[in-house]
Amino acid sequence: MLSAGxxxxxxxxxxxxxxxxxxxxxxxxxxxxxxxxxxxxxxNKTNQMKGAQPTALATTVLAAAKHxxxxxxxxxxxxxxxHKHRALQIKPEHYPIVGEYLLKxxxxxxxxxxxxxxINAWGEAYGEIADVFISVEKTMYDSEAWPGWKPFTVVEKExxxxxxxxxxxxxxxxxxxxxxxxxxxxTVNTHPTREHNKYDALRHYSISSIDTxxxxxxxxxxxxxxxxxxxxxxxxxxxxxxxxxxxxxxxPAGDFELNEELVKQNDVPLVLLSSxxxxxxxxxxxxxxxxxxxxxxxxxIQSSKNEEAEAFPxxxxxxxxxxxxxxxxxxxxxxxxxxxxxxLKTNVPNHADAYICGSLEFMQSMIDNLKVLEHKDxxxxxxxxGPKMSTVDVGLKKKA
Numbered sequence: 001m002l003s004a005g006x007x008x009x010x011x012x013x014x015x016x017x018x019x020x021x022x023x024x025x026x027x028x029x030x031x032x033x034x035x036x037x038x039x040x041x042x043x044n045k046t047n048q049m050k051g052a053q054p055t056a057l058a059t060t061v062l063a064a065a066k067h068x069x070x071x072x073x074x075x076x077x078x079x080x081x082x083h084k085h086r087a088l089q090i091k092p093e094h095y096p097i098v099g100e101y102l103l104k105x106x107x108x109x110x111x112x113x114x115x116x117x118x119i120n121a122w123g124e125a126y127g128e129i130a131d132v133f134i135s136v137e138k139t140m141y142d143s144e145a146w147p148g149w150k151p152f153t154v155v156e157k158e159x160x161x162x163x164x165x166x167x168x169x170x171x172x173x174x175x176x177x178x179x180x181x182x183x184x185x186x187t188v189n190t191h192p193t194r195e196h197n198k199y200d201a202l203r204h205y206s207i208s209s210i211d212t213x214x215x216x217x218x219x220x221x222x223x224x225x226x227x228x229x230x231x232x233x234x235x236x237x238x239x240x241x242x243x244x245x246x247x248x249x250x251x252p253a254g255d256f257e258l259n260e261e262l263v264k265q266n267d268v269p270l271v272l273l274s275s276x277x278x279x280x281x282x283x284x285x286x287x288x289x290x291x292x293x294x295x296x297x298x299x300x301i302q303s304s305k306n307e308e309a310e311a312f313p314x315x316x317x318x319x320x321x322x323x324x325x326x327x328x329x330x331x332x333x334x335x336x337x338x339x340x341x342x343x344l345k346t347n348v349p350n351h352a353d354a355y356i357c358g359s360l361e362f363m364q365s366m367i368d369n370l371k372v373l374e375h376k377d378x379x380x381x382x383x384x385x386g387p388k389m390s391t392v393d394v395g396l397k398k399k400a
Contacts, residue, residue, distance in 0.1 A: 002068065002128055009121035010068045017065055020109055021058030028105035029054055036097060041200040042088055061102075064129050071132055078136050080255050085133070086140040087187040087253040088202055089148060095130040102126060145178035145251035149189050154245050155215055161304070161311040163222045164277050165238055166208055169247065170215040177212040182284040183256040183355075183383070186218055189248040192236035203233045206280035206357075206383070207252060208312070210288050216249075219311070221277035256383040258285050259353055262296075266325075268353050269297035273339075273366055275358030276304060279311045281383055282357055283319070290322040298323050299348060303331040303339055303362070341369040350375045356382040 002010075017024070033039055044053065060081070067073045103123055107114045141147075156168035171177060185204045192201055205218040222238050223231030230238075241247060262268050270289055272282040279302055289296060300320055304310040310330065320326050329347065331339055344366070348354065350373055356366045363382050370380055 002124055006121045006124050007068050009117060010065050010125050013118060013122070014062070014065050016110065016113070017058070017062045021062050022054050024102075024105045024109045025054040025057040025061070027108055028057070028101050031104055031108075032097065032101035035101075037199075039094075039097070040198075042090065042202065044202065064125070068125060071129065074132070075136070078132055082133060082136045082140055083253040083255055084204070085137055086144060087185070087204060087250050089250060090137075092134045092137075095134060099123070099126045099130060140253075144253075146175055147251075149248040149250055150175055151246045152216070152249050154241060154243050154247065157241075157243055160219065160315075161221075161277075162308040163224075164219055164311050166217055166219045166312075167237070167241075168215045168217050169249070172246065177216060178252065180207055180210045180212060180216070180252060180284065181254075181257050182210050182288040183258065183281045184252040184254040184284075185281070186216060186252050187250045188218075188233070188237070189250070190233055190236055190241075192232050192240075194232060194235065197232065201233045201236075204253075206277075206284075208280045208283050210284050210291075216252075219277055219280040254383070256281060256355075256357075256381065258288060258355070262353050263289060264293050264296075266293070266296050268351060269299055269349055271299045271301070271348050271352045271354040273301045273348075273354060273356045274303065275362040276309065277311060278356075278358030278362070278383075279316070280357070282355055283312055283315065285355060286316075286319050290319055294322050295324050297325045298327070299352065300326065300328045301331070301339065301347070302329070303333060303358070306332050306334045339366065341372060344369050345373055348373075348375075351379070353379050354381065356380070357384075360384050 029043070033043065060077070063074055063077065064071065103119055103126070106122060107119060110118075151172040152169035153172055154167055155170050156166075158166045158168075160166045183206075185206045187202055187204050190201050190203070191197075191199075205220055207216060208219050209217045211217075220234050220237045223234045258270075262270070270285075272286055274282050286298070286300065289298060298320070300316070302310065302316065310332070320328055327347070337343070348370070350370075352375075354370060354375065356363050358366075363384055367380055367382060371377070
């Protein structure tokens with residue numbers, strides 16, 4: 001239990017964290033990963049370069065400072081981060097390393113303003129925060145479907161859009177595939193050799209079906225950007241991993257899941273709103289809904305840049321055909337207007353339970369529009385590609 005004096009010091013640092021939080025966490029990652037290069041086997045370098053990971057950590061630290069009197073307020077966020085940590089196999093022994101370099105980063109960025117009292121207070125606070133994470137993650141480790149990384153064989157590789165492959169994998173060594181919760185993801189542990197890469201590269205990919213009869217199915221988009229090569233892991237999976245090859249997975253994880261209490265009823269519609277490869281977790285949700293209650297009203301909205309990029313067209317059509325009260329909208333942005341508030345106002349009732357997945361820009365736009373249309377926060381659910389805390393607004397000032 002933190003002393004009243006420590007808590008007061010932490011709360012007094014809130015304005016500093018609002019101003020310099022991302023600067024502190026950027027310095028933190030740079031120092032820690034340069035001195036503990038073994039951690040490069042865990043941390044996603046792409047998220048580092050894009051700034052998503054430093055922003056997510058800065059948001060978490062700031063949120064903790066603002067709620068230092070009652071850290072239980074943060075438990076929903078801690079659980080979401082905990083799922084990612086468990087999937088990446090981050091263990092209690094990693095937390096002291098993080099604490100050491102977080103304090104060093106605070107001292108470096110704040111300079112003379114980082115008094116011994118502030119550093120000591122944050123050292124105590126970090127220990128308290130770390131204990132919350134470790135406790136939550138212990139429960140997740142205790143209940144994971146299998147421990148650590150297990151080998152799986154690729155039994156099918158199917159192109160489901162112009163830039164997306166669906167992989168079906170079966171476990172080796174007699175491992176039993178668990179029941180899949182719609183919306184979950186698996187984590188792939190690869191070791192691409194491109195660009196003289198020396199480290200493991202871990203990535204989360206949404207599971208595309210709750211049916212595990214033939215194995216676990218997940219989808220991978222070939223990540224590209226202007227003037228840059230294809231993403232390290234997606235390029236490896238698309239172009240080097242084939243049927244018969246072995247890859248390592250950690251157990252399914254995630255908290256992006258349907259409200260089970262609403263699945264059986266027919267008064268609150270289900271809205272599944274996606275762009276690009278974001279359709280993947282929503283596909284498993286759609287499958288679950290029509291299998292368990294095909295009478296429930298379903299509004300399916302799927303955006304892609306063109307018809308060739310529309311993912312899972314055949315499977316989506318087959319699943320929607322099982323629903324008895326379905327409205328479907330396929331938006332190709334090369335010929336249609338992008339989804340905006342007018343479209344949502346016309347087609348999405350504000351009492352519907354909405355699930356959103358896609359690019360960060362798409363997802364934030366949809367959330368903002370739904371909130372303007374007085375859609376309740378607890379009826380808006382989303383899964384971004386990347387650290388979710390980078391999308392949470394706690395007052396962190398973004399650098400221009």
